[in-house]
Amino acid sequence: MSNYEFTERELSLLNSNRAVKLMLEDEHNIQPERALRYVRYEYQLEKHQVELIKLQNWVTQNKKRVCILFEGRDAAGKGGAIRRITHHLNPRLYQVHALPKPTEEEKGQWYFQRYISNLPNPGEIVFFDRSWYNRAVVEPVNGFCTQEEYQRFMNEVNYFESMITDDGIILIKLYFSITKDEQARRFEEIRNNPLKRWKLTPVDERAQELWNIYTLYKEKMFERTNTEKNPWIIIKANRKTRARLEAIKQILRIIPYE
Secondary structure (H helix, E strand, O other), X not given: OOXXXXXXXXXXXHOOHHHHHHHHOOOOOOOHHHHHHHHHHHHHHHHXXXXXXXXXXXXXXXXXXXXXEEEEOOOOOHHHHHHHHHOOOOHHHEEEEOOOOOOHHHHOOOOOHHHHOOOOOXXXXXXXXXXXXXXXXXXXXXXXXXXXXXXXHHHHHHHHHHHXXXXXXXXXXXXXXXXXXHHHHHHHHHHOOOOOHHHOOHHHHOOOOOHHHHHHHHHHHHHHHOOOOOOEEEEEOOOHHHHHHHHHHHHHHHOOOO
């Protein structure tokens, strides 16, 4: 057991059903501090989720269009953050897009075309679990595009984003940043979990090997596309719970809901 001296408030939280359940998950290694951290996180998360409902109501009532990009390395926690953000939202008024690799027909189109068709309608929030920025990092690192296609994208992307924001779309670009060791730990956790093993792809399997090349292209992306008009927001994501809360706080800060 821990030697930590808990306050009355902390003891009250530890006596909650949530904390007791967490501590009893491993009765041979009860960790009150861990349970306390998680219960605090859940209470904060619920408080922010209430604000997200207010935000969605404001978007709907004022016919606003909101587009939020979630970028980051493999296993950075993008999908988990989206699930917490959308958990209590009205599913009819938001969409989550994690687009698969382009079809042969889409390969012949203007690169941004398939993303344009998924931009938000009035009164709607759209979340992209990876976005057009695939072409800034993942595609050139793994040889899924030519250098000519990569350079064309880098020359066009700021103009593209200016066009959609000038038209009234609220664009938020979130980048979830994790360390190499943390990514390796998460990959190992996924491999050992039969319920999550399906998530690993051949691209994931090479992510550690190509870490430095990913870093090079990521830095080029920030250098060229972190504009005053449409900046990147870096979310430190080694701790998933902190990253989720920080992502929500940034969304609540940027969108001027009432």
